[in-house]
Amino acid sequence: MSVTEAMEEGEEEQPNLGDEAEEIGNEAKQVEEEYSWPVIRFDVPPHRAYHFCHQFRTPSNPNNFLKGVKWSPDGSCFLTSSEDNTLRLFSLRNVKIGFRNLRITVAIRCSGKLGMNRNNMMSRPENGSDHQESACDEDSYAASIVVSEGESIHDHCWYPYMSASDPVTCVFASTTRDHPIHLWDAASGELRCTYRAYDAVDEITTAFSIAFNPAGTKPYHPVCSSPVMLDVIHGSANITNWAKEGVWKAIVMALGKIFAGYNKCLRVFDVHRPGRDFEQYSTIKGNKEGQSGIIAAIAFCPTHTGMLATGSYSRTTAIYREDNMELLYILHGQEGGVTNVQFSKDGNFLYTGGRKDPYILCWDIRNTVNTVYKLYRSTETTNQRIFFDIEPGGRHLGTGGQDGLVHIYDLQTGQWISCFQAASDTINGFSFHPFLPMAASSSGHRRFGIPESNEDLSLGISAQKLSLSPAPKRFKRNHPQKDLPYDVVEKIFSFLPIKKVVQLGTVSMRFRNSWFINRKLHFDEDFAKGRGREEIMWILNSVFRHHLGSKIDSFRLYFNHDAMESKAESWIRKSVKKGVEELDLDFRQGKEPFQIVSDLIDVESIRILKLSFCELHLPLKPKGLCSLNTLVLRKMPASEGLIQTVFANCLLLENLELLNCSKVFHLKISTGKLKRFRELKVVECTDLSSIHISAPTLRSFFYHGYFSKLSFNGSLPQLKDVILCCPPARSCLEMVRTRNLLLNLVHVACLTVSSTFLEYEKGDLRAMQFSLGNMKELHLIMDATSFSNPHDISSFIRNCPCIETVFIDLNNFSFGCGYYWEFHAKKKFQEDSQPLKFEFLKYVKLKGFKFERPELELVRLFLEKAIILENLALITPKNRHMQFGHVDAQVYKHCFLKWRASPKAKIVLYEKDSSSIVPMHLKTWC
Numbered sequence: 001m002s003v004t005e006a007m008e009e010g011e012e013e014q015p016n017l018g019d020e021a022e023e024i025g026n027e028a029k030q031v032e033e034e035y036s037w038p039v040i041r042f043d044v045p046p047h048r049a050y051h052f053c054h055q056f057r058t059p060s061n062p063n064n065f066l067k068g069v070k071w072s073p074d075g076s077c078f079l080t081s082s083e084d085n086t087l088r089l090f091s092l093r094n095v096k097i098g099f100r101n102l103r104i105t106v107a108i109r110c111s112g113k114l115g116m117n118r119n120n121m122m123s124r125p126e127n128g129s130d131h132q133e134s135a136c137d138e139d140s141y142a143a144s145i146v147v148s149e150g151e152s153i154h155d156h157c158w159y160p161y162m163s164a165s166d167p168v169t170c171v172f173a174s175t176t177r178d179h180p181i182h183l184w185d186a187a188s189g190e191l192r193c194t195y196r197a198y199d200a201v202d203e204i205t206t207a208f209s210i211a212f213n214p215a216g217t218k219p220y221h222p223v224c225s226s227p228v229m230l231d232v233i234h235g236s237a238n239i240t241n242w243a244k245e246g247v248w249k250a251i252v253m254a255l256g257k258i259f260a261g262y263n264k265c266l267r268v269f270d271v272h273r274p275g276r277d278f279e280q281y282s283t284i285k286g287n288k289e290g291q292s293g294i295i296a297a298i299a300f301c302p303t304h305t306g307m308l309a310t311g312s313y314s315r316t317t318a319i320y321r322e323d324n325m326e327l328l329y330i331l332h333g334q335e336g337g338v339t340n341v342q343f344s345k346d347g348n349f350l351y352t353g354g355r356k357d358p359y360i361l362c363w364d365i366r367n368t369v370n371t372v373y374k375l376y377r378s379t380e381t382t383n384q385r386i387f388f389d390i391e392p393g394g395r396h397l398g399t400g401g402q403d404g405l406v407h408i409y410d411l412q413t414g415q416w417i418s419c420f421q422a423a424s425d426t427i428n429g430f431s432f433h434p435f436l437p438m439a440a441s442s443s444g445h446r447r448f449g450i451p452e453s454n455e456d457l458s459l460g461i462s463a464q465k466l467s468l469s470p471a472p473k474r475f476k477r478n479h480p481q482k483d484l485p486y487d488v489v490e491k492i493f494s495f496l497p498i499k500k501v502v503q504l505g506t507v508s509m510r511f512r513n514s515w516f517i518n519r520k521l522h523f524d525e526d527f528a529k530g531r532g533r534e535e536i537m538w539i540l541n542s543v544f545r546h547h548l549g550s551k552i553d554s555f556r557l558y559f560n561h562d563a564m565e566s567k568a569e570s571w572i573r574k575s576v577k578k579g580v581e582e583l584d585l586d587f588r589q590g591k592e593p594f595q596i597v598s599d600l601i602d603v604e605s606i607r608i609l610k611l612s613f614c615e616l617h618l619p620l621k622p623k624g625l626c627s628l629n630t631l632v633l634r635k636m637p638a639s640e641g642l643i644q645t646v647f648a649n650c651l652l653l654e655n656l657e658l659l660n661c662s663k664v665f666h667l668k669i670s671t672g673k674l675k676r677f678r679e680l681k682v683v684e685c686t687d688l689s690s691i692h693i694s695a696p697t698l699r700s701f702f703y704h705g706y707f708s709k710l711s712f713n714g715s716l717p718q719l720k721d722v723i724l725c726c727p728p729a730r731s732c733l734e735m736v737r738t739r740n741l742l743l744n745l746v747h748v749a750c751l752t753v754s755s756t757f758l759e760y761e762k763g764d765l766r767a768m769q770f771s772l773g774n775m776k777e778l779h780l781i782m783d784a785t786s787f788s789n790p791h792d793i794s795s796f797i798r799n800c801p802c803i804e805t806v807f808i809d810l811n812n813f814s815f816g817c818g819y820y821w822e823f824h825a826k827k828k829f830q831e832d833s834q835p836l837k838f839e840f841l842k843y844v845k846l847k848g849f850k851f852e853r854p855e856l857e858l859v860r861l862f863l864e865k866a867i868i869l870e871n872l873a874l875i876t877p878k879n880r881h882m883q884f885g886h887v888d889a890q891v892y893k894h895c896f897l898k899w900r901a902s903p904k905a906k907i908v909l910y911e912k913d914s915s916s917i918v919p920m921h922l923k924t925w926c
Contacts, residue, residue: 038437042396042408042418049438050140052090056082065444067153068387068429072172075434076164077144077186079172080442081153087174089145089186145189151177155209162186173258175207181260181269193274195258197267209261211298212271213308213322261295261310266325281325283310283318290327291318296339296385303347307365311338317352319365329368333361335530339385344411345394353388353399356380360388360399362414370534373414376502377401384428384445391432398439400427406441495553497522498543517549521575524556525586533560537567544574554582554608560589572600579605586612586634593636598622611636618645625650629676632657638664638685647671657681664688671695707756712744719745720774723752723921725781742770752779752921755786755813758796775800779919782813789821790857791829798832804840806862807919810855811848811877821854833861841866843917849874849909851892863899863907872907873915 056064067081077091156174163169170186180196199205256271268279283291293314301307306322317331317338336354343350349372350363359374378401379386388399396417397409404424408417422430423443430441499522501515521543528536536559555575561568572585583606587594593615601609602624609625612634618625628650638661646653647670654676658664664685671677671694679700682691688705694713700721703710707726722745745751751772778800780793797803815821844862849855862872896907908915 040391040396040437045420046439050090050093052139052143054139055142056084056088058084063446065446066428066442068156068385069431069440069442070156070158070429071431071433071440072158072164072186073160073162073434074164075436078431078440079156079158079186080429081156081174083152083444083446085149085151085153085176087145087147087149087153087156087172087184088143089147089189090141091144093141145186147174147184147189149174149176149182150179154207157211160212160214173210173212175210175260177206178204179206180204181207181210181258183274195260195269195274195278196276197260197262197278198276205262207260207262207267208294208296209298209310211259211300211308213257213259214300214302215256215304215322259298259308261298263294264292266295266298266310283312283327285327291316291330293337296337297341299341299343299350301343301347302345305347307347309341309343309350309352311341311352311354313337313355315354317341317350317363319350329365331361331363331368333371333532335359340387342388342390345390345392349411351375351388351390351397353377353379353386355383355385360397362411370532374535375399375407375409375414376416377407378403378405378503382426382445384426386427387429387431389431389439392434398430398432400430400441400443402426404443406430406439495519499527515543516546518547519549519551519553521547521552522554522556523558524584525558528558533564537564540567540571544571547574547578550578552578552580554584555580556582556584556586558586558589561587561594562590562592565594568594569600576601576603576605581605582608582610584608584610585614586610588613588635601625610634616642618642620645622649627652629653630655632659633661634659635661637662640664640666640668643667643669647674651675653677655679655681657683658685659683661685662687665690667691669693669695669698671697710741715747716744717747719747720749721920722748722750724757725752725754726756727754727783742772745772746770747774748772749774750777750779750920751775752781752919755780755782755788755792758786758788758792770799772800773802775803777805777807777920778803779807779809779921781809784812786813789815789825789829790854790861791821791825791832793858794829794833794836794861797838798836802840803838805843805917805919806841807845807847808858809847810850813848814850815852815854829857833865836861836865838862838866838869840868842868842870843873844869844871845873845875845915845917847875847913848877850877856895859896860899863896863905864901866905867901869900869902869905871915871917872905873910873917874908875910875913875915 056066058064061084064082064084067083069078069080071078075092077089080088080090082088154175154177156172159169159171159173161169162171167187171183171192172186173181173183175181180194182194183192184190185192197205197207258269258271260267260269264282264284266281266283268281270277283295291310291312291314293312293316295310295312297309297311299309300322301309307328308320308322310318310320311334312318315332315334315337317334318327319329319331320327331350331352334352334354334357336357338352338354340353341350348365350365351360352363353360356379358376358378358380360377361374362372364372375397377386377388377399380402382402386400388397390397390411395411397411398406399409400406400422404421404427405419406422406427407419409415410417422441425443426445427441427443428445429443430439432439496518497520498515498518501518523536523540531539540557552575555572557568557571559568568585568587572583575583583601585594585596590613593613596611596614596616598618602618602622604624604627606625607627608630609628610630610632614636616633616636622645625646626649628646629652631646631650631653632655634657638658646656651673653674655678656669658667658681660683662685665687667682667685667688667690669680669692674695675697677695677697679702680693680695680698681700681702682688683702683704685705688708690709690711691703692711692713693701693716696714696716697718698716699718701719702723704723704725705727778797780796782788793808797806841862844866846855846858859872859874862869900907
């Protein structure tokens with residue numbers, strides 16, 4: 001692909017200054033009338049015209065990467081910034097930029113060769129010499145100018161009226177760490193001048209962002225720095241004499257300025273006055289209002305309305321008046337520090353992007369209460385500044401991301417249009433050519449220890465040719481042995497969560513609307529993070545309005561329903577109408593519980609029902625819910641009548657969870673008609689005083705809360721999995737209640753209990769006659785306020801003859817072994833341990849092991865009595881760094897080996913729990 005321009009070759013005699021200025025103005029006006037930004041087919045992948053990579057690498061900096069790219073205002077070249085503190089300027093080959101007789105021809109290589117004339121009509125090119133694509137392993141050509149800065153480059157910008165035909169305007173500015181602002185000559189690479197800002201102790205301060213105001217003048221040039229030039233500015237010099245001397249190009253029509261962003265302030269420099277003179281404007285007012293943090297981005301309104309926008313690391317965007325720096329608006333909503341701001345071409349909208357923020361926000365500056373829409377990009381986990389750009393026509397926005405794709409959005413609707421693969425690495429810069437259908441992208445990010453085979457992923461810059469409308473026909477290469485049919489892929493997409501489907505839909509135009517038939521509408525707490533209620537409502541309304549699928553498998557909603565009950569109810573009804581099977585409604589953000597009437601969920605399709613902060617009203621004989629197998633109630637009233645209604649009518653119920661529920665006084669679980677009831681979880685139901693369970697099919701019982709009166713009606717032969725986590729009891733447990741509970745756990749294979757379970761009045765567990773013959777795994781969690789001792793633990797384990805795995809969590813617990821232990825319990829512990837043997841015990845883990853004497857007694861017990869022990873893991877506490885000398889380590893090692901009865905037992909000490917042996921039950925339940 002090539003871009004060419006035809007210009008007149010004839011040389012004319014240089015006219016006087018007035019005639020030349022008038023002629024240039026007329027030609028510029030003529031060009032503007034003749035040329036307009038062409039209509040582009042963004043759904044056609046662009047053709048790579050140029051590629052640059054290897055010249056950025058040096059032996060001293062092999063992991064160099066690019067940090068951005070910007071086209072010059074006249075389109076003759078583009079400028080890059082890289083990690084090696086270097087600015088490189090690349091001239092656009094085979095293109096001449098000027099005012100006189102501008103004619104543009106674009107040749108696009110595809111299946112045929114088509115061109116576009118200046119009237120934006122498709123035509124055949126006159127010759128077939130189009131630019132051949134450079135090889136991927138070679139750079140297209142070398143940089144024209146290379147400028148090395150002393151430190152890391154924060155920002156760079158072009159003079160807004162730069163023209164290659166006018167050397168005075170060929171400049172760009174840069175700001176680096178611990179250096180003043182530099183103004184560079186784009187033709188020679190020489191430093192023209194500097195602009196220095198000083199702090200209160202007369203030290204140079206660093207600018208983090210810079211921008212020329214668009215109403216400015218031609219920049220400073222040494223030939224124009226004499227007092228006579230200043231007289232020209234004020235109109236007192238002889239213009240004709242200056243034209244004869246050949247310096248007519250240095251005339252300035254108004255005084256331009258450079259705006260620079262610092263920490264909590266902006267400094268403004270006159271372009272024609274280098275040095276340390278500047279005006280300073282604080283972004284924080286006396287009452288601490290305003291914009292705090294580092295000003296990382298500056299943009300001026302292109303319609304010359306006198307407004308500028310600044311982005312700050314404080315995640316705010318501010319809009320000021322340029323003439324007096326009056327603060328007009330403060331915009332909040334970015335998730336990360338704002339690093340890129342840009343006005344729309346008409347000046348009515350502002351687009352902002354932040355660091356580690358996956359959305360570009362669109363603001364209407366005429367109404368800044370809420371954002372207009374958000375544009376997604378893949379930037380969630382990178383600290384890089386990801387630059388976006390708006391094409392000269394003002395209709396579309398392009399942005400890169402971590403996925404190596406350039407995404408194109410329609411700014412009139414906020415809808416995603418297309419994307420194309422620009423690199424295999426992070427696209428950190430994207431810039432449209434000011435008038436040609438071209439764009440430049442830069443890629444790369446910081447890497448450490450990159451394998452040689454992946455070096456090409458580190459950085460790269462490419463110029464992309466964009467296809468014009470109408471586009472030539474494209475031929476696709478099919479690989480049926482590798483690619484699944486579209487309908488199969490689309491079917492797979494329909495079963496993924498909707499957020500994931502929207503992201504995957506950007507891979508191909510074919511699947512961009514796959515979310516229309518999505519079956520998993522998950523708008524849960526994770527989705528709601530960083531989104532306001534109005535935005536969530538807009539998204540939900542759009543999804544249900546465009547949903548074309550006949551089926552919804554699951555609907556999850558996390559929403560503040562205050563004053564919006566009708567909206568939430570309408571979404572629920574729409575999902576129920578499409579046969580929803582899983583319904584998860586979480587209204588914990590609201591002030592009052594959400595009222596759920598019976599006809600809203602009384603349907604046959606629902607199999608899983610999860611309600612949070614609701615009030616559920618069911619009739620005694622509901623018509624639906626006959627397919628319900630899982631019911632989860634969180635933070636809501638769960639009266640006895642509601643539970644009995646569920647058990648009487650939901651005959652397929654398998655799981656019941658009551659989490660932080662109120663009005664549960666006497667819980668009766670009677671499953672006479674239920675043949676599939678398997679699992680019961682009761683957590684922190686503070687009103688609960690008794691639990692009565694009659695469930696022969698119950699397999700798992702999890703309880704967390706104060707020890708209630710728990711009774712079982714009949715045996716539970718299928719109960720294999722039990723968690724009993726109770727905080728310190730208000731009083732000691734009665735022996736009868738404990739004994740009755742233990743007798744109903746005879747079939748349990750995995751048990752997790754807290755140390756409170758070992759404490760009761762008048763006696764110890766040794767005096768009880770019980771046996772847990774099926775117990776294979778025990779997880780004991782020691783409470784910090786417990787008074788248990790090693791004898792209590794051994795008394796319980798000795799009644800588990802087939803125990804194979806023991807986990808004891810000692811974190812934040814210390815055995816209170818005072819006089820009672822020394823003069824009474826210790827002797828009993830030693831006596832009872834004599835005949836004890838753990839014939840099946842293979843694995844023991846003590847978490848929070850501090851090498852205290854009672855803990856060592858437990859270790860000795862397990863080592864001496866476990867005759868086939870394979871592994872003993874000791875994990876030191878997280879909040880205590882254990883230090884051992886060489887002598888201590890040898891002493892402990894000698895003792896452990898001496899106590900060991902099993903010769904193959906491995907004794908391992910961990911600072912962090914990296915053992916492969918983990919308990920079946922997660923501690924989060926306790």
